[in-house]
Amino acid sequence: MSEHSRPMSCLEFQEKLPELIASGESIAHHPHYQNCELCRALLADLETIAEAARQLLPVVEPPDDLWSQIETAIREEENSPEKG
């Protein structure tokens, strides 16, 4: 009585993809991925899209908040009383 004995359908695999990606598991080692040309092609497409998106996105700058937090931390360091 093993649930894993029956092959996964493409739909089931694709529904699990976000989970697999989020869990950090290697999709390349997934049995369905290894046996299914369709899903391999799909993932190759997805990777191409993700790569393109990464290149299109502007470089993320630290938010203003972060800088003021750093400034505050530095000031507190300088003003720390009774040093020495």
Ligand SMILES: [Zn+2]
């Ligand atoms: Zn498939």
